[in-house]
Amino acid sequence: MNTHEASPAAPRKKAAAPVVTRVGEHTVEVVSDSGEGAQKCGQGFGAISARMGNGAWTVEIIPAEIQPPARTPGSTSGVRIRIGEGPVTNWGDAAQLVVAFNEQVLLSRHRLNALADDAVILIEDMWATHEDPAIVQAWNTAMEELKTRSYRFIHVPMEEQCLTLVDNARRGKNMFALGLLACIYGRDLEKTKEEIAKQFRKKSADVYERNVKLLELGIAWAEENIDFRIDVPATPPASDMVVMNGNLAIGMGAIAAGMELCAMYPITPASSVSHYLSEVFERVGGTVHQAEDEIAAVGVAIGASYAGKVALTVTSGPGIALKTEFIGLAIMTETPLVVVDVQRGGPSTGLPTKVEQSDLLAVLYSQPGDAPKVVIAPATIEDCFHCMITARRIAEALRCVVFVLTDANLATGVTPFARPRPDAKWLAPPLDLSPVPEGSLPYQWDPERGLSQRILPGQRDGMFTATGLAHDEASKVTYDPIVNQRGNAMRSRKLAVLQQTLKPPVVVGGDRGDLLVVGWGSTKGAIEEAAERARAEKLKVSTLHLTFLSPLEPGLKEIFKRFRKVMTVEINYSDEADAPFITEESRRYGQLCWMLRAHTLVDVDCWTRVPGEPLRPGRILEVLKERLGD
Amino acid sequence: MHNTCSFLGCGYDDDREFATEDYEGPVARWCAGCGDHAILFAAQRLLAAEQLAPEQTMFVSGIGCSSRFPHYMKTYGFHGIHGRALPLATGIKLHRPDLKVFVVMGDGDFCSIGAAHWVHAIRYNTDMVALLLDNNIYGLTKNQTSPTTPQGLPSNTQPEGGYLPALNPLSVTLGVTNASFVAQTADWVPGHLFATLQAAYRHKGLAFVRILQRCPVWVPALFQDAVQNPDHTQLLVHEQGIVAPDVEQVYKNHHPHDPTDLDAARRIAEDTTTVRLGLFYRNEALACYDDVRRVPARTADERIAVLNAELDRHAV
Numbered sequence: 018m019n020t021h022e023a024s025p026a027a028p029r030k031k032a033a034a035p036v037v038t039r040v041g042e043h044t045v046e047v048v049s050d051s052g053e054g055a056q057k058c059g060q061g062f063g064a065i066s067a068r069m070g071n072g073a074w075t076v077e078i079i080p081a082e083i084q085p086p087a088r089t090p091g092s093t094s095g096v097r098i099r100i101g102e103g104p105v106t107n108w109g110d111a112a113q114l115v116v117a118f119n120e121q122v123l124l125s126r127h128r129l130n131a132l133a134d135d136a137v138i139l140i141e142d143m144w145a146t147h148e149d150p151a152i153v154q155a156w157n158t159a160m161e162e163l164k165t166r167s168y169r170f171i172h173v174p175m176e177e178q179c180l181t182l183v184d185n186a187r188r189g190k191n192m193f194a195l196g197l198l199a200c201i202y203g204r205d206l207e208k209t210k211e212e213i214a215k216q217f218r219k220k221s222a223d224v225y226e227r228n229v230k231l232l233e234l235g236i237a238w239a240e241e242n243i244d245f246r247i248d249v250p251a252t253p254p255a256s257d258m259v260v261m262n263g264n265l266a267i268g269m270g271a272i273a274a275g276m277e278l279c280a281m282y283p284i285t286p287a288s289s290v291s292h293y294l295s296e297v298f299e300r301v302g303g304t305v306h307q308a309e310d311e312i313a314a315v316g317v318a319i320g321a322s323y324a325g326k327v328a329l330t331v332t333s334g335p336g337i338a339l340k341t342e343f344i345g346l347a348i349m350t351e352t353p354l355v356v357v358d359v360q361r362g363g364p365s366t367g368l369p370t371k372v373e374q375s376d377l378l379a380v381l382y383s384q385p386g387d388a389p390k391v392v393i394a395p396a397t398i399e400d401c402f403h404c405m406i407t408a409r410r411i412a413e414a415l416r417c418v419v420f421v422l423t424d425a426n427l428a429t430g431v432t433p434f435a436r437p438r439p440d441a442k443w444l445a446p447p448l449d450l451s452p453v454p455e456g457s458l459p460y461q462w463d464p465e466r467g468l469s470q471r472i473l474p475g476q477r478d479g480m481f482t483a484t485g486l487a488h489d490e491a492s493k494v495t496y497d498p499i500v501n502q503r504g505n506a507m508r509s510r511k512l513a514v515l516q517q518t519l520k521p522p523v524v525v526g527g528d529r530g531d532l533l534v535v536g537w538g539s540t541k542g543a544i545e546e547a548a549e550r551a552r553a554e555k556l557k558v559s560t561l562h563l564t565f566l567s568p569l570e571p572g573l574k575e576i577f578k579r580f581r582k583v584m585t586v587e588i589n590y591s592d593e594a595d596a597p598f599i600t601e602e603s604r605r606y607g608q609l610c611w612m613l614r615a616h617t618l619v620d621v622d623c624w625t626r627v628p629g630e631p632l633r634p635g636r637i638l639e640v641l642k643e644r645l646g647d
Numbered sequence: 648m649h650n651t652c653s654f655l656g657c658g659y660d661d662d663r664e665f666a667t668e669d670y671e672g673p674v675a676r677w678c679a680g681c682g683d684h685a686i687l688f689a690a691q692r693l694l695a696a697e698q699l700a701p702e703q704t705m706f707v708s709g710i711g712c713s714s715r716f717p718h719y720m721k722t723y724g725f726h727g728i729h730g731r732a733l734p735l736a737t738g739i740k741l742h743r744p745d746l747k748v749f750v751v752m753g754d755g756d757f758c759s760i761g762a763a764h765w766v767h768a769i770r771y772n773t774d775m776v777a778l779l780l781d782n783n784i785y786g787l788t789k790n791q792t793s794p795t796t797p798q799g800l801p802s803n804t805q806p807e808g809g810y811l812p813a814l815n816p817l818s819v820t821l822g823v824t825n826a827s828f829v830a831q832t833a834d835w836v837p838g839h840l841f842a843t844l845q846a847a848y849r850h851k852g853l854a855f856v857r858i859l860q861r862c863p864v865w866v867p868a869l870f871q872d873a874v875q876n877p878d879h880t881q882l883l884v885h886e887q888g889i890v891a892p893d894v895e896q897v898y899k900n901h902h903p904h905d906p907t908d909l910d911a912a913r914r915i916a917e918d919t920t921t922v923r924l925g926l927f928y929r930n931e932a933l934a935c936y937d938d939v940r941r942v943p944a945r946t947a948d949e950r951i952a953v954l955n956a957e958l959d960r961h962a963v
Contacts, residue, residue, distance in 0.1 A: 317734045480722055482706075
């Protein structure tokens with residue numbers, strides 16, 4: 018027997034006036050079985066909120082399979098959307114409102130402690146009275162488990178409602194759910210329709226119309242049956258904003274940088290960069306080459322880069338592993354190249370759809386021999402766009418390989434940011450194929466800086482053979498010890514030259530104190546929010562976020578010395594100091610932590626986790642307090 | 648030679664004439680008697696015959712004895728990694744269709760570690776020449792069995808003799824969808840070698856040429872029967888095939904074969920009891936990936952206009 022409110026058997030009378038609660042931010046999750054479109058609903062809700070002037074950050078919850086068995090926790094597919102009055106930089110702690118298409122997917126979120134104790138849950142209730150007794154049994158068992166929290170349930174007859182408009186409610190519930198959210202959060206109807214038009218732009222007008230009707234049905238049902246509204250005040254932004262996910266921003270950044278070739282092989286969670294580019298790239302003179310494998314993808318990119326403008330390859334961890342040898346060739350031949358690694362959980366196939374920051378050391382040290390390269394890590398979706406321009410320029414100026422390390426959180430997260438103003442200066446210049454001056458050599462290294470001017474095929478009198486063998490300034494193969502020492506030094510020196518041009522990183526919070534938290538990549542928002550909350554509790558916590566990981570940004574040791582403790586917070590594995598067998602000698606640290614210890618000789622500590630989801634600021638705050646209490 | 652280069656700096660008058668020596672790089676460091684010397688010379692002759700500007704010509708290779716090839720040419724070269732010259736060359740052609748690209752790989756390179764790229768390069772049918780310098784052995788790493796090593800031939804890794812029948816590069820290539828040019832020649836028949844390279848160069852699409860190549864150090868006996876007895880070698884002859892009249896005088900064992908007949912090509916390629924030299928198959932009507940994927944160049948203004956429209960599409 019269920020005692021939940023608003024059961025369909027006894028529909029609630031239309032409330033005279035729903036209770037409106039005004040809040041500075043709110044966190045919503047939409048969860049369904051894979052294939053029911055919760056992501057379209059949730060991402061749409063995030064985009065509409067951003068367009069209205071709310072801060073927004075979305076995180077996709079993606080199963081590893083396309084069609085996992087329905088109604089199982091493993092089939093959970095959805096989105097968390099955190100919206101705010103001001104900018105939102107991370108996914109927050111717990112969802113306060115949930116739209117769940119069945120109780121099993123809800124259960125998976127409950128078990129991950131993803132839901133606030135007092136969360137309001139709008140749940141499809143067809144399962145409670147399903148003709149299959151096993152389903153009813155599963156529903157009842159789940160409800161017993163869910164009772165351990167004080168969630169408020171509102172039963173929504175999604176299936177029944179949608180069937181009044183469509184034959185297959187599985188294909189319609191997501192827009193009905195968007196209607197529920199649009200009503201509860203007072204979303205602008207026109208902007209909502211625009212979003213639907215955008216989502217279905219490749220489909221017929223009929224499809225659009227049908228989805229708008231479903232949306233309106235959801236709104237009408239909510240108006241009739243839901244007794245509360247959430248008001249997150251939206252301030253239309255002062256300047257132009259755009260809203261997109263990180264993979265799209267990477268693709269657009271590649272266009273803005275004037276790149277003309279992206280060679281790739283399908284891999285989660287990187288593929289959508291190439292989906293976007295496949296749609297647009299040819300209109301700007303670009304080509305997406307889907308190679309036969311990860312190795313060929315980077316090989317094609319290196320060939321293209323060698324002969325012309327800097328090319329791009331996009332992959333994730335397993336692809337990085339496969340590309341390793343070729344990247345060594347690019348480094349040895351000083352062929353510029355940009356490699357985007359959208360990190361996922363590892364090792365091996367790991368967690369294909371889920372976030373991790375575990376490729377840093379692999380990227381830095383996977384080549385045999387000394388293979389210096391530049392590594393940069395965007396921290397926000399806006400960074401994803403701009404770092405591509407930086408990456409292309411550095412690759413060209415230094416004749417080097419530049420890695421861009423994003424992750425599954427940035428890849429699929431959607432947030433608004435200041436609209437970039439494309440500039441012709443960002444584009445790669447046209448190829449100059451003039452004859453080379455007499456006596457020019459392909460590796461005419463500036464003996465101090467290691468920099469040299471590239472010679473391109475087609476340049477008269479510049480003929481040489483690029484080679485992965487040790488070579489001299491003329492690219493002549495030699496095994497001479499002095500030449501080999503110099504070649505290594507020249508390839509390494511370029512990084513030191515680049516480091517000289519970098520500014521010391523910004524410390525957020527006091528410039529001295531008890532604890533400095535250092536992060537990199539997509540964790541910036543969560544770390545800074547945690548530290549801000551700590552400072553609100555009068556704790557002397559500051560943060561520092563690194564964009565350049567190779568070379569490391571300057572001045573770190575001086576900054577670290579001003580704090581009683583320094584630690585990194587990362588999404589990768591490290592041993593906990595008090596775990597069995599772990600001693601100071603055997604403990605393996607987080608990846609950035611490991612680098613910082615070696616680089617600064619400061620006793621940097623770390624807190625790292627591999628939960629397959631972004632870090633929650635509340636959890637980081639607990640850790641900071643523990644560490645300060647030590 | 649049609650110079651189609653449309654980049655900055657390419658507009659200079661070009662009244663140069665090139666001789667074979669103009670393509671000669673440093674002295675090749677292959678062993679005495681190695682078949683690669685003859686192939687190198689044939690390539691230099693070809694470039695002179697076709698008057699290819701050295702700076703517009705590229706040799707791309709993998710790793711192994713034969714992959715040192717680009718170092719001995721006075722053209723642009725890219726000496727890559729083991730098995731993977733074809734992706735490099737594909738990338739070069741995608742960005743720079745104006746360059747004339749030759750890929751040189753050995754049998755370990757092409758048929759073993761690089762086999763995946765081989766199959767796909769044949770299907771891409773990018774406009775370039777791919778030379779398989781097949782000496783049936785790993786040479787540079789010192790005498791290990793390769794996929795084309797004859798069954799029973801001992802090596803350092805299979806001292807009792809190769810365990811399995813050799814892979815047949817011709818029938819594999821002829822089995823791949825979109826294969827457009829498949830020929831076989833030999834380092835010891837210079838006239839045929841040159842004529843084959845020339846036909847390959849002039850072919851539109853990926854021209855795959857297997858060159859039987861002697862390794863006097865590790866497998867000296869291997870092609871000796873064919874070298875010493877021209878009658879044991881069969882020439883595929885056809886007016887549309889490899890036309891080398893001088894060679895036909897010496898090699899009198901002729902087999903008429905129409906290179907447009909794919910079924911016949913596959914059938915004769917399957918039969919490895921006789922060494923056959925000639926053009927097995929040619930079809931210039933097949934799709935070339937570099938043509939299919941060619942996009943018009945865009946100005947900076949055009950690019951920025953598209954990007955602005957894209958940003959507007961995602962405007963808040």
